Amino acid sequence: MPSYKEDFLSIIKLGIGHIAPSPIGENWPKLETLAASHGLSAILIDGVEKLPEGKRPPKELLLQWIGETLQSYEYRFELYQRALAELAGWYNTRGYKMMVLKGYACALDWPKPEHRPCGDIDIWLFGKQKEADALIAKEKGIKVDSSHHHHTVFDWRCFTVENHFDFVNIFAHKSSAEIEKVFKELGKDDSNCVEIYGEKVYLPSPNLHALFLIRHLASHFAAAEISLRQLLDWAFFVDKHTKEINWEWLDYQLEKYHMRDFFNYINAICVEDLGFSLTVFPTAQFLPRMKERVLEDILNPSYPTREINGLFKRLIYKYHRWQGNAWKQKMCYGESRWSAFWSGMWAKILKPASI
Numbered sequence: 001m002p003s004y005k006e007d008f009l010s011i012i013k014l015g016i017g018h019i020a021p022s023p024i025g026e027n028w029p030k031l032e033t034l035a036a037s038h039g040l041s042a043i044l045i046d047g048v049e050k051l052p053e054g055k056r057p058p059k060e061l062l063l064q065w066i067g068e069t070l071q072s073y074e075y076r077f078e079l080y081q082r083a084l085a086e087l088a089g090w091y092n093t094r095g096y097k098m099m100v101l102k103g104y105a106c107a108l109d110w111p112k113p114e115h116r117p118c119g120d121i122d123i124w125l126f127g128k129q130k131e132a133d134a135l136i137a138k139e140k141g142i143k144v145d146s147s148h149h150h151h152t153v154f155d156w157r158c159f160t161v162e163n164h165f166d167f168v169n170i171f172a173h174k175s176s177a178e179i180e181k182v183f184k185e186l187g188k189d190d191s192n193c194v195e196i197y198g199e200k201v202y203l204p205s206p207n208l209h210a211l212f213l214i215r216h217l218a219s220h221f222a223a224a225e226i227s228l229r230q231l232l233d234w235a236f237f238v239d240k241h242t243k244e245i246n247w248e249w250l251d252y253q254l255e256k257y258h259m260r261d262f263f264n265y266i267n268a269i270c271v272e273d274l275g276f277s278l279t280v281f282p283t284a285q286f287l288p289r290m291k292e293r294v295l296e297d298i299l300n301p302s303y304p305t306r307e308i309n310g311l312f313k314r315l316i317y318k319y320h321r322w323q324g325n326a327w328k329q330k331m332c333y334g335e336s337r338w339s340a341f342w343s344g345m346w347a348k349i350l351k352p353a354s355i
Contacts, residue, residue, distance in 0.1 A: 005299055008034050009273055012228065015040075015047030017111055018275030028057040032065060034299070039229035041065065042073045042115035069115075077114040080104070083157040084121060085197035090140075091125070092200060096132050097190055099124040099202035101164065102216070105209065106233040108194070109240045117229065120160045122151075124187055124204075129165040167212060168219070174335050175257050179215060182253065183208065206244040211253055213237060218262050218332040221294075222325060225301035235270040242280040251282070258334030261286075265294045265331075297328070 007023035008031055014020050023031075035044035045065055048056055056062060084104060091098045101122040107113040125132050133144045133152050145153040150166035167183035170176045186208035193202045204212060213234050220226045238245075254260040264284035268291045270276045303321035308314040322329075329337055 004030055004034075007031060008299075011035075011047035011051075012040060012043055013047070013275045014050045015043035015045070016232070016274070020275065022051060022055050028061060038227040038299075039117040040232075042069045042112070042117075043232075045069055046112070046115065073117060074114045077107075077116075077118055079158065080118040080121075081196055083159050084201060085199045087121065087123075087156050087161065088196065088201045089199040090136075091132065094132075094135065096128050097126050097200075097202055099126065099187070099190075099204060101167075101204060101212065102233075104201075105203050106213075106237065108203075109236040110232070111236075116233075120162050121156065122162045122164065124164045124167070126187065126190065127165075127184075129163050133163060168215060172219070173333055175333065179211075179253075179257055183212065186211070206241045207246055207249065209237060209241075210245050210250055214254065214259055214263055215257070217266065218259050221262065221297075222329045222332040224303060224305045224321060224325070226298055228298060231266060231269065231298065232274070234266060235274060235276050238267075238270070239276055239280050247282055259332060262332050265291050269295050269298075293327075 003024055004027050010020040010023045011031065012035075032041065032044060035041050045062075048062060048065075057065075081104075084100065088098045101124055103118055103120065103122060107116040107118065110116045129152065133146075133154075136142050136154065137144050142154050142156075144163075147153075148162075149169040149171055151162040151164040154161050154163070166180055167187065168176045168180055170180050186205060189205040189208065190202055192205055193200050195201070203209075217226055217230055217234060220230070251260070254263050264286045267281045267284045268286050271278050271281060272291075273295060303317075303324050306317065308317050326337060
């Protein structure tokens with residue numbers, strides 16, 4: 001692994017409160033670019049602040065980073081919380097319960113929630129998505145986009161809301177339709193909640209969140225890429241909720257849906273490369289070389305998501321990516337790749353906007 005990537009991992013470990021060797025720090029702009037691409041600019045600064053003066057980047061550069069972080073992370077996180085509270089309040093007064101998935105639910109487990117970048121607002125309305133969408137369009141005049149497979153989309157304040165009617169895209173893989181039944185059953189649990197500015201917001205149960213995060217990670221990894229920030233979402237979740245997760249049940253689900261190998265590799269990275277305690281993760285058996293390959297693909301994906309103009313060029317790139325990522329697909333899914341290919345093609349025919 002190149003030295004700047006070792007430096008990057010060392011600073012990230014320091015930034016999340018773990019022990020790490022001091023980085024060489026020979027190429028700070030490159031490290032900052034890498035951190036930004038993984039949504040970890042704020043964590044990079046947290047790590048740099050723990051370095052001795054002589055190991056830090058130039059003062060002018062550090063002040064620039066700090067200024068950008070306060071604007072793009074902390075200020076936006078405050079706007080994000082207020083938008084969440086307002087949306088939840090709107091639903092609460094009309095008798096709908098709003099659960100947040102991924103983003104905010106993950107951020108609550110971070111040492112500094114405001115240092116996790118916030119993007120879309122992903123929600124689950126306990127099966128009431130369709131009628132709630134109709135009501136928000138009628139009362140608020142909001143345009144609801146239904147061109148996506150497992151959620152509708154609309155704008156709320158300065159954020160995009162993804163209102164899930166399914167937890168995963170059931171058309172992408174045969175196994176997705178089966179695991180969706182598990183998610184729907186787990187999604188009935190309304191016993192976990194927090195208050196944001198006085199409004200009740202529901203959270204996934206530990207078992208739902210565990211299985212959902214793994215499936216979400218696996219699907220993105222197999223298709224294109226995952227970021228180190230997504231891996232930290234999983235690591236912080238386990239670190240905080242390991243005693244609440246039914247590991248025996250989760251192990252059964254991972255075996256059934258062919259995700260155990262992927263699960264073992266990401267757990268190994270969390271412990272060996274990010275400094276999390278071995279005691280909070282299940283014992284993992286893995287091939288060291290393959291673990292390094294997974295880590296390298298996370299840090300520098302061979303086929304990253306790209307905006308490509310022209311339908312034909314975009315399809316060609318996605319086909320090459322699908323072929324190039326065969327090793328990842330075999331790690332994350334138990335079904336035939338060609339079966340998944342035709343399932344994916346049918347999914348795109350049903351929803352052309354997903355191409």
